[in-house]
Amino acid sequence: xxxxxxxxxxxxxxxxxxxxxxxxxTGKPMTELERELGITDxxxxxxxxxxxxxxxxxxxxxxKSLADIWLYPDGNGHELxxxxxxxxxxxxxxxxxxxxxxxxxxxxxxxxxxxxxxxxVSQYAFAIYGxxxxxxxxxxxxxxxLPEDSDSPxxxxxxxxLAAIDATTRLVYIANPNNPTGSWVSDAALRAFLAKVPDTxxxxxxxxxxxxxxxxxxxxxxxxxxxxxxxxxLRTFSKAHALAGLRVGYALSHADVANMLNRxxxxxxxxxxxxxxxxxxxxxxxxxxxxxxxxxxxxxxxxEGLPALGVKAYPSAGNFVLADVSRGGxxxxxxxxxxxxQGVIVxxxxxxxxxxxxxxxxxxxxxxxxxxxALKHCLD
Ligand SMILES: *Cc1c(COP(=O)(O)O)cnc(C)c1O
Numbered sequence: 001x002x003x004x005x006x007x008x009x010x011x012x013x014x015x016x017x018x019x020x021x022x023x024x025x026t027g028k029p030m031t032e033l034e035r036e037l038g039i040t041d042x043x044x045x046x047x048x049x050x051x052x053x054x055x056x057x058x059x060x061x062x063x064k065s066l067a068d069i070w071l072y073p074d075g076n077g078h079e080l081x082x083x084x085x086x087x088x089x090x091x092x093x094x095x096x097x098x099x100x101x102x103x104x105x106x107x108x109x110x111x112x113x114x115x116x117x118x119x120x121v122s123q124y125a126f127a128i129y130g131x132x133x134x135x136x137x138x139x140x141x142x143x144x145x146l147p148e149d150s151d152s153p154x155x156x157x158x159x160x161x162l163a164a165i166d167a168t169t170r171l172v173y174i175a176n177p178n179n180p181t182g183s184w185v186s187d188a189a190l191r192a193f194l195a196k197v198p199d200t201x202x203x204x205x206x207x208x209x210x211x212x213x214x215x216x217x218x219x220x221x222x223x224x225x226x227x228x229x230x231x232x233x234l235r236t237f238s239k240a241h242a243l244a245g246l247r248v249g250y251a252l253s254h255a256d257v258a259n260m261l262n263r264x265x266x267x268x269x270x271x272x273x274x275x276x277x278x279x280x281x282x283x284x285x286x287x288x289x290x291x292x293x294x295x296x297x298x299x300x301x302x303x304e305g306l307p308a309l310g311v312k313a314y315p316s317a318g319n320f321v322l323a324d325v326s327r328g329g330x331x332x333x334x335x336x337x338x339x340x341x342q343g344v345i346v347x348x349x350x351x352x353x354x355x356x357x358x359x360x361x362x363x364x365x366x367x368x369x370x371x372x373x374a375l376k377h378c379l380d
Contacts, residue, residue, distance in 0.1 A: 017115075017137040024131055028345050039343045043370045045361040046345040048179065048209075048320050050242035052294060055287040058280040062246065065276035073275055075267040080279045084250055087282055088222040093255035096262060099269045101208060101236040101249030104261070105132050108204060108232065108251075111260045112170040113138035119171040120164045122156040124181050124352055126206065129173045141169070146183075153314045154322070154354070155183030158193040165201050172197065175206040176221075177213050180349050180359040182316025187219045194228050202257065205233050208249075211240035211288040212295055213317040222252055229254040237274075239319065240288040241281045248274040295319045298362035305372040309379055319362050322349070326356035328379045335378055342374040 004011035004019070011019060027046030033039055053059070077097040085092045098104035105128055113119060115137035121129045123145040133140040143160040146152050156174060165172060174193075177184035185193070190205075197203055205221040207213070214220075221233035236249035248270050251261065270278075281287065302321060306313045310327035325335040336348040336358055347359040360371060 015137070017135055021131060021134055022351075024127055025351060027347055028340070030345065033340060033343070033345060037341065039341075042343045042345065043363065043367045044345045045363050045367065045371055046347045046359075047244070048239060048318065048361045049244050050240055050291045050294075050319065051364050051367065052242060052287070052290055054242040054277065055281050055284040057284050058241070058243065058277040058287075061280040062273040062277035065273045069272050071272070073268050073270060073272045077270055077275055080248075080270070080275045080282075081250075083279045083282050084252075088252060090222065090225060090252055091255065094225065094252055094258055096251040096253065096258045096265065097270045097275075098249045098251065098265075099274075100238060100244075100247040101206070101234045101251075102128060103247075103265075103269055104234055104249060104251045105129065105204075105206075107261045107264050108171060108202070109133060109136050109138075110264045112202060116168070117170045118166070118168045119173070120161055120169055120201075121173050122161060122175075122178070124154045124178065124354065125156070125173060126175045126179050127352065129175075129204075133171075138170075139168070145181075152183045152185075154181040156185055158185060158189055162193065162196055165197065167198075167200060169201045171202050171204055173204045173206065175208070176218055177209050177216075177317035179208070179318060179320070180347065180352055180354070180357075181322050182314055182318050182320060184213055184216055184218050184317040187217055190219050191224070194224060194231065197230065199230050202230050202232055203228070205231060207233055208236045208239050209318040210235060212292055212319050215292070215296075216317040218317060225252055225254070229256075232257055237278045237281055240291045241278075242287065242291070243274070243277055243281060246271070246274040246277055248278045291319070294364070295362045297365065298368050301365060301368045302360070302362070302372070305368070306375075309372070309376055311375065311379070321360050321362070322354065322357050323360055324356045325358055325375070325379070330378070331355050332358045335375070338378040339371075339374050342377060344371050344374045346371070 081095045109132035113136040118139035232253040238244035312324040
């Protein structure tokens with residue numbers, strides 16, 4: 001590591017907002033653990049990926065598309081956008097494609113934020129929101145989350161978020177469900193919130209885990225677009241569709257918002273294999289149905305296994321659980337480290353202000369079993 005604070009470091013030339021950023025810490029890749037500890041047979045339950053993999057038809061489409069990769073992709077992503085528009089019953093002009101939904105979070109910040117304005121997030125919200133806000137120099141207003149002993153532990157407090165919105169607020173972020181807490185907002189609460197947000201604030205509704213969250217009654221944000229011109233719904237192919245490595249997601253919004261996003265979007269931000277695979281994945285909902293069934297089974301497995309180890313798991317509408325592993329006096333970071341030594345990668349969440357917890361992605365039955373056995377070994 002270098003020290004960017006030495007007087008001659010070229011880092012001093014970077015803009016203030018960027019020098020103040022702490023970079024996002026991603027889930028530990030299996031290859032890194034292999035290099036560092038020489039461990040093989042690793043189970044990665046750290047990045048909310050879908051272990052069933054993508055629809056075979058989507059994979060075949062990506063492979064077939066490789067013959068064309070000497071060409072630039074369609075800069076408009078017309079075919080995929082048309083498929084998405086049909087899927088959601090919106091117009092083509094309301095769809096913006098992104099290099100993962102992460103890309104769209106960056107584009108929204110670039111288009112709507114500046115040092116003169118603010119954005120509102122909940123405490124414990126997905127960390128990328130804070131990063132993209134900070135990078136623009138805008139003021140990030142953090143609304144305190146609901147308490148741990150509430151119906152929605154660590155969840156978004158929509159009243160507190162509304163109270164934090166003022167005339168300078170251009171974006172407010174709702175992750176439904178939120179990562180890493182797994183918390184979600186009810187359909188009624190979300191509708192009541194939207195009715196009260198002023199039209200000078202854009203609501204970014206991040207539905208990365210939509211397919212998993214449906215059985216908890218979570219809203220389909222696309223249904224609310226017609227009545228809320230200030231709503232932006234984010235979806236991704238990374239989670240239930242299992243295309244995380246291809247990087248493709250999209251925003252649904254008012255056509256004028258999409259117009260603004262397209263001004264800052266790189267012309268070729270989604271690759272040819274990603275465009276091809278996503279279009280087919282959208283038309284093959286069975287793969288997501290299988291993913292949801294797997295997560296339901298895995299949740300039941302952990303709901304039995306974790307409390308037996310004295311580990312508290314919080315309710316989750318995603319394909320992951322936030323778990324308090326502090327019962328033996330170890331921090332989440334220490335348990336993360338001990339699990340690594342047994343070849344199991346989870347996600348420490350101390351950076352979120354949840355030092356007693358780790359986030360565990362639901363895996364295949366035998367992977368969940370490995371996790372439970374390794375946790376038992378750590379905590380005993
Ligand atoms: C994983 C995730 C995303 C986006 O991931 P992409 O791979 O960039 O589409 C967005 N929001 C939340 C809350 C997530 O957990």
